[in-house]
Amino acid sequence: MTAAPQAPTDHRLRPVEEITPPEILAELRHGVLGQDPALRYVSVAIYKHASGRVSGNLLLIGNSGTGKTTIINNIQRLYREVPEYHPLRVMTIINANLLVDSDRMEFRPERLFGALEQRARAVIGHEPTAAELKDVMERATICIDEVDKMSGIIAGKPNALGVVLQQGLLTLMEGDIVPFTAHVVEDGRECSRPIELDTSGMMFICAGAFEGLWDQVYLRVTTPGSGEKLKSTAIRTADGQVRIETRFALGDYFKIEDLFIFGMVPQFTARFDNVVLLSDLGVDVLREILLKSVDSPFVRSRQYFKVMGIELEIEDLAASLIAEQAEKHSRTGARALRTIFGRIVNPLEYDPSAYGELTTLPDGRRRLAVTASQVRQTLGL
Ligand SMILES: Nc1ncnc2c1ncn2[C@@H]1O[C@H](COP(=O)(O)OP(=O)(O)OP(=O)(O)O)[C@@H](O)[C@H]1O
Numbered sequence: 107m108t109a110a111p112q113a114p115t116d117h118r119l120r121p122v123e124e125i126t127p128p129e130i131l132a133e134l135r136h137g138v139l140g141q142d143p144a145l146r147y148v149s150v151a152i153y154k155h156a157s158g159r160v161s162g163n164l165l166l167i168g169n170s171g172t173g174k175t176t177i178i179n180n181i182q183r184l185y186r187e188v189p190e191y192h193p194l195r196v197m198t199i200i201n202a203n204l205l206v207d208s209d210r211m212e213f214r215p216e217r218l219f220g221a222l223e224q225r226a227r228a229v230i231g232h233e234p235t236a237a238e239l240k241d242v243m244e245r246a247t248i249c250i251d252e253v254d255k256m257s258g259i260i261a262g263k264p265n266a267l268g269v270v271l272q273q274g275l276l277t278l279m280e281g282d283i284v285p286f287t288a289h290v291v292e293d294g295r296e297c298s299r300p301i302e303l304d305t306s307g308m309m310f311i312c313a314g315a316f317e318g319l320w321d322q323v324y325l326r327v328t329t330p331g332s333g334e335k336l337k338s339t340a341i342r343t344a345d346g347q348v349r350i351e352t353r354f355a356l357g358d359y360f361k362i363e364d365l366f367i368f369g370m371v372p373q374f375t376a377r378f379d380n381v382v383l384l385s386d387l388g389v390d391v392l393r394e395i396l397l398k399s400v401d402s403p404f405v406r407s408r409q410y411f412k413v414m415g416i417e418l419e420i421e422d423l424a425a426s427l428i429a430e431q432a433e434k435h436s437r438t439g440a441r442a443l444r445t446i447f448g449r450i451v452n453p454l455e456y457d458p459s460a461y462g463e464l465t466t467l468p469d470g471r472r473r474l475a476v477t478a479s480q481v482r483q484t485l486g487l
């Protein structure tokens with residue numbers, strides 16, 4: 107195996123344990139919009155982990171397309187791209203279903219530790235000794251996505267595999283000594299060495315949409331005699347009208363017991379320092395994601411046109427109309443932006459003069475605008 111070159115140590119860098127939660131939040135906000143309350147929990151958890159305190163394990167719950175995977179990806183981006191966070195770079199993201207063997211009904215954490223070992227090697231930068239590997243892996247961040255798919259109850263029936271996964275994970279999360287076979291080079295020869303990994307210094311972030319949870323809590327709240335009441339809010343539309351909507355936000359009513367009914371093992375949920383609920387994304391946030399987020403379909407399209415020497419712009423009202431339509435597809439969250447914007451921009455990507463909006467400026471630059479009328483025409487508004 108070829109070792110990755112090791113980054114030179116920059117002694118002007120601040121030690122990672124001195125970076126404060128607000129600074130971490132500021133970094134994460136570049137890629138994750140409209141989820142500041144959730145990001146605060148994430149920032150504190152990273153801070154505790156970085157400063158070697160007991161790690162703050164988190165469970166992120168949020169509707170599809172509200173940013174759970176985006177948060178995890180942005181933690182990874184932070185660790186990789188910002189030099190001060192390099193000591194934390196050993197991180198792995200894995201889907202929950204990959205950690206269980208359905209034939210044998212067994213928890214199989216080797217995949218997780220195998221992926222961690224690969225990351226640890228890249229970070230160490232040379233063929234590591236067993237001690238070096240152990241040292242770096244024990245400080246890892248482990249993200250387990252789609253954890254809700256491993257519920258103990260699926261479609262009303264017991265799901266033993268989900269219970270196996272949750273029990274396996276809870277043991278790791280409370281701090282366990284796990285035997286692991288590392289591949290190291292000793293005296294110039296590759297060999298396998300058994301090492302014992304202490305998981306108590308690792309940080310665990312689990313995430314899931316918990317789709318049925320919304321309906322389940324909604325039912326509990328709206329059942330006559332529950333003693334709870336839905337809240338109404340005034341909404342202003344892009345066209346300036348005001349209407350009153352009754353909205354259900356899980357965060358207003360959620361109790362940890364709702365997770366047990368959903369099928370999560372109580373001892374598993376007890377291993378998280380915080381259960382963090384992501385917000386549904388409103389029109390304003392969706393608009394901001396469309397215009398500003400690193401990964402937005404508009405920003406990507408701009409880059410596409412830039413290569414062709416064309417400056418892509420979007421009218422304010424056009425962006426608001428797209429955001430408003432995306433919000434109506436609340437089941438897919440910000441993903442709807444991609445679908446809707448794609449329908450509008452695809453004819454332009456095929457032929458920039460499709461809607462007759464391609465203009466040449468006096469200095470020779472070409473400019474293309476996405477207008478409100480194109481949006482209305484394409485979406486039949
Ligand atoms: N809060 C957000 N800030 C910026 N972009 C977001 C946000 N939420 C979603 N997106 C965008 O929407 C897309 C889908 O988001 P993401 O993958 O994070 O959803 P998710 O919450 O993990 O959903 P699922 O439960 O379906 O996995 C991403 O490409 C991302 O660019």
Ligand SMILES: [Mg+2]
Nearest residue numbers: 174175176251
């Ligand atoms: Mg996801």
